[in-house]
Amino acid sequence: WENNLQEIPEDIFKISTIEQLYVCDRILRLSGSISKLENLKILNLEGNLISELPDEIGTLNKLEFLNLSYNNITEIPLSILSLKVLKKIDIRSNQITRKDSVLKKLDDNGVEVLI
Numbered sequence: 001w002e003n004n005l006q007e008i009p010e011d012i013f014k015i016s017t018i019e020q021l022y023v024c025d026r027i028l029r030l031s032g033s034i035s036k037l038e039n040l041k042i043l044n045l046e047g048n049l050i051s052e053l054p055d056e057i058g059t060l061n062k063l064e065f066l067n068l069s070y071n072n073i074t075e076i077p078l079s080i081l082s083l084k085v086l087k088k089i090d091i092r093s094n095q096i097t098r099k100d101s102v103l104k105k106l107d108d109n110g111v112e113v114l115i
Contacts, residue, residue, distance in 0.1 A: 007031055019062075024048065032056040046070055046090070058082040069093055069114070076102045081109075090114040 006028045012018070013033040020042040027048045034043075035056035043060070044067040051072040058079025066080075066089045073094040080089070080102055089106060092114050096103075107113045 008034075013037060020044075030054055030057070035059040038062070041065070043067070051095075053077050053080075055079040061085070064088070066090070075100060078102060081105055086111050088112040088114070 005025070008023055008027060008031060010031070010033060012021070013031070013036040016036060017039055018037050019039050021037065021040060022044040024044060024047045027050065030045065030050055030053060032054040034054065037060065039062055040060050041062050042065045043063060046067045047070045049072055050068070051074065053073065053076065055077050056079070057077065058081070060083060062085060063083050064085055064087045066086065069090045069092040071094050073091065074096060076091065076096070080086075086106070089111060091103075096115070103113055103115070
């Protein structure tokens with residue numbers, strides 16, 4: 001079975017009470033509509049083909065864990081620094097070639113950063 005979705009269906013973003021979202025099936029993009037999931041605590045996007053994150057990800061004020069491992073991400077947006085309750089971010093096996101300043105600031109703020 002193979003998924004033909006390129007991104008998370010927009011109908012998912014209408015369910016604002018979602019606290020955990022696991023999408024691990026080769027999607028290509030993450031829509032800025034992710035910001036509508038205002039109660040999201042866990043976002044697991046492991047094993048997709050995402051190359052960039054929308055700035056709107058920084059509006060997920062309740063997000064505690066962000067798993068971006070095994071994607072094609074090249075950099076982490078500055079908006080991630082707005083996630084004040086973030087405890088852990090997993091960015092292993094991506095295309096990030098250097099430890100950028102965003103990751104350093106997250107680490108300095110006590111966020112567990114898995115590279």
